[in-house]
Amino acid sequence: MADRYDVVVVGAGPAGSAAALVAARAGLRVLLLERGPFPGAKNMYGGVIYGRILDALLPSWWEEAPIQRWVTRRATMMMTDSQALTIEFRGQAWDRPPYNGATAYRADFDSWLAAKAADAGATLVCATTATGLLRDGSGHVRGVRTDRPDGDVEASVVIACDGVNSFLAKEAGLYDDWSATHFTVGVKEVLALPRDVLEERFNLTGDEGLDIEILGGTQGIPGGGFLYTNLDTIAVGVVLSLTGLRDSGKRPEAIISSLKAHPAIAPLVRGGELKEYSAHTIPEGGMDGIPELSTAGMLVAGDAAHLCLASGIWLEGVNFAIGSGAYAAEAAVDAIRAGDPSARGLAGYRDRLERSFVLANHRKLRGAHKLILGERTQRQYPQLACSIAQQVFTVTDPEPKAGMRRWVHGERKRVGLRLRDLARDGWTGWRTFG
């Protein structure tokens, strides 16, 4: 590790490794710092990696990326305590190149991506925590302080990919609105099952995978559940609003346990032996949580920039990290070549994000997280959907079938949903997702 680089990237998660890869390929001297003993050691997610953004960076990445399974079955399950209604899509096209989504262990995937950056010429240094920023008298970021002896490293541009708690972005004053309301915590159990049992249980062949997103299984705490398949493990967990968890008095792992005990989930996890338990906070504030993305000498990307898309039907993060990291590096390359790593010189980063899926999707889905984490979506809509389904499929002989109009009307009243709210949410949903 030298004491001067063109670019110092802090954090070898997907954002940092993508940034280091792009900057190193442009011929810059790049240092990629990772505080874990290896890339991915600090990371967990919930759990699909969408690889389209990798196509341009690493053509045919699917031939070598250390994935667990290709997701060919995508299900959304709405549940009450004793009911579940699942909508599932199965697409065989997702089981061949260029694929759509994959499950993976982050220790494997993040290490692989970081190695790609190192192959391109970046210097990867693990087991090193960036403890603060080096700044000049005018506040311009000039590098980072690390916890190695003589650990100061100067750089023309620092790209902070130091994760959801980003101490560097906070120190740089980029977050003026840090609020627990913008965050959730994900807790997850990885359960081992023999591969043949897993494939039989989930109707999977070869390297096909299943991802189930669950609404209504979080004991009234705003959030959701998930269950997805790896090669010979399944991951089951919940994502909980931090303020909801705080006010509930409940413990996170107790919410997982109640989900695992649900009649729709218990047979899926039966016999699974706990292999690893994990927890991580998630930036889910959408546009409202995104900080200033750059300052003189510094850019911020990935979870550190709050670039996680949690919009109900679309739950994406790793792809946003890779995209924002790559765009940050492109902007840094331009600024360094122009000899102007000032805030103005780095402004190309924001432009790139705005023009790409990263901020375009966040802007479009701005209202989604409030709609998804609201009381009606969390509690009343799953109740309504499940109870209507139960009415529809319950044979009431000798009573004649009441018919859809009466079932919907009756259940809506029973659940306590006002037409006005239903219409308003429908309109918000249409504007958001339409």
Added chain:
Amino acid sequence: MTDHAADHAADYGGTSFEDRMATVEFRVSDRAHITVDTDVCRSCTTKACVHACPAKLFVSTSDGGVLFNYEQCFECGTCYMVCDAEGAITWSYPEGGHGVVLRAS
């Protein structure tokens, strides 16, 4: 570390909390990356960190304070984000190479 005897009884889904945490590798640093100002905690009525921390690192004490350990920390940040008292929990990343090591998550 305080005595979690009472928690042994709280057995969720067949897995005790100790067994749950035993599945996770921690490379414990000598230096604590969490500090708690218990004077602030004594005036806290909610103590949300106690139930919200996924690693159950915080426990209430009989005199109204909070005891904690840092050794089995997921480094998630839940504790300081649910804490509504300014400055009660000071939190940073552990020194490089230490702390949680996830392998299958």
